[in-house]
Amino acid sequence: MAERNHEHANDNENERATAAAELGTFVAELSAADVPDEALRLAERAILDTVGVTLAGADTEAATAALAAVGDSSGNATVIGREETLGLTDAVFVNATAGHALDFDDVALAAMDGHPSVPMVAPLLAVGEREGASGRDVLTAYAAGFEAQCYVSRPISPGHYEGGWHATSTIGVFGAAAAVASLLDLTAAETTHALSVAASMPAGLKRNFGSTTKPIHAGQAARSGLTAALLAAEGATADPTAIGGNRGFADLYRGDDDPDFDRFPELGERWALLTDGIDVKKYPCCYYTHAAIYAASELAREQQLQPEAIDAVDVTASQGAADALHHDDPQTGLEAKFSMPYLLASALVRRSVGLAAFEAKTIAQPAVQQVRKRVSLTVDSDLPYDSNEAHVTVRTRSGETYERRQERPPGTHEEPLSTTALHEKFNMCAAHSPEAVDTGTARDALNNVRIAGNVADVLELL
CATH class of the missing domain: 3.30.1330.120 (2-methylcitrate dehydratase PrpD)
Structure with a gap:
């Protein structure tokens, strides 16, 4: 994405201080008409792929532990690939954990050194189900969350990841907060607070790779981002400089190098979804x-x-x-x-x-x-x-x-998996779901989620 050239130090300091507000305004004002059609289609492919790997991960050790840990949670939110329903935040935690359990979910290493979709898709579908949101609204919110993750990560990448943080969790929480804020139609001020609340929630250590805690990172990021947006919707406040300000998120999570705030992108000018893009995994591993x-x-x-x-x-x-x-x-x-x-x-x-x-x-x-x-x-x-x-x-x-x-793995943004290969991956994943899924019907509905009047109808198929 385009980078800004600041002529004066005070401009840089102002950029630091207003980072959350600028991002909050962008997210709050974003409409489906603002998002390029190609970006919406990429979001649709990402949701299809993420739901597929969630179905396959629903019966894994990590997902089963997450489901058991929430205990007697009751509610109407769908648990993908399971017959149970849970309360909103618990369903999001379980679904996002399942989505990352096989390490088969998409990545965006050029943008944020992490897995962008899994922390966002679970809360988007759960909130969309509750609110009766349209598929197009969900895709727009996905785009908002993806751009938010790239915006927050740019000044501190790759040092943040090199320093030992698992960016899927630490950056993903901002994507989840922004995506849900967009779907709930929060104001710019409320969205700024949601993002600033989220700045107190990032966690996740690369040291835990290879254990059930790694996919739980995705679950906690999804749940924490959702919670941040729900809190802001109820009037909770946070310091508006919590992302870029002195000793805010960027300062504390930067790695060995100082944050480069000149790298904040021009939101809405060049879309990270189109330029940095998403890489879809061909193999279920690192x-x-x-x-x-x-x-x-x-x-x-x-x-x-x-x-x-x-x-x-x-x-x-x-x-x-x-x-x-x-x-x-x-x-x-x-x-x-x-x-x-x-x-x-x-x-x-x-x-x-x-x-x-x-x-x-x-x-x-x-x-x-x-x-x-x-x-x-x-x-x-x-x-x-x-x-x-x-x-x-x-x-x-x-x-x-x-x-x-x-030079590059198969399935990169520059050389994406074909639609046929993407659908074959979904079919393979759905076959591993603990509950039977009408694979063809579910796949076609997700592949055309942009025309869905209510995403709850799509979730009924899962």
Whole structure:
């Protein structure tokens, strides 16, 4: 997005102080007519994809724990993929946790180093269901939330993520607050307060990657952002400089470098949805592994590689990848999602990495474990910290060497998954839902949510 050039230090200080108010005004005044049609369509694809991975994640350990933890909550809000209904905030917590449980939800690394949709879609659908909102209203609110996440993250990225914060949670809370504020039609002042309340709520540590707490980060961000907007709607106030002001969010969550407030984007001039965009995951695991998985899978297919013939596998990737991938010898499905050796072995042995790759019996498969022990990850210091590029080299016992460099994972904003591939992913995810779903009907309704008069009708299908 366009960046501002400030001539005077006092202009920069004013920008800091008025960040929440500027963002609040943008969100409050945004209408569907303001959002480019292409951006609305991207939001629609994102909601379809997020609901799909939520269906698949509804019966996971993290989602089941979240559901049990809310206890006897009662209400009319839909729990996606379950027959239960819950109170509004509890349903949002459970749904967002389920949506991130498989690490199959979309990412926006160019914009915010995180997963943008999962903290927003759960509260948007739940509030939309309660309010009888139209699909177009929900898509507009999604756009507001996405732009808000990019706005808040720009001055502190990538240092924020490098410092150990999980941006899906710490930045996602602002997206959820902005999206719900838009859907509730809050005033500019109320929306500013909602965002400033949200500034007291960010949390989430990368140290917890590979555990059930990681998807719970998404649940807490969605619930906290929703709560911030509901509080503002009821008259709660917060310091309007809480995002950009001295010792506000940006100062405290910045990482090692000072916040660069010249990077605040021109809201509504260039749309982050269109320029930075959304990357849709092809594999249900850490995004830093996707280029390497694709490269390994292609090498295995092209060269007809057999597990017993593989002598060594070397992969080079960014420092960001090395920081996120903690588990060389994973013992659980969640750990396996953050294991470059296991994922490369799975790609080489099975030619793909799907949902079944994270089941205990699959992880323990002898051929995969044999290859896993031969995989080594090295940091390429020439790559930017958050690069997703990977270079895979496979050496065979007979002396051949095969290699492939993959600059980007499949499914990026620049080279998106086809509609057919996106629908196939939804179908696969829906098949894992604990409650039966009429997959075709649900998929078509979500794929055309822009024409829905009431999103509650769409949620009935889930």
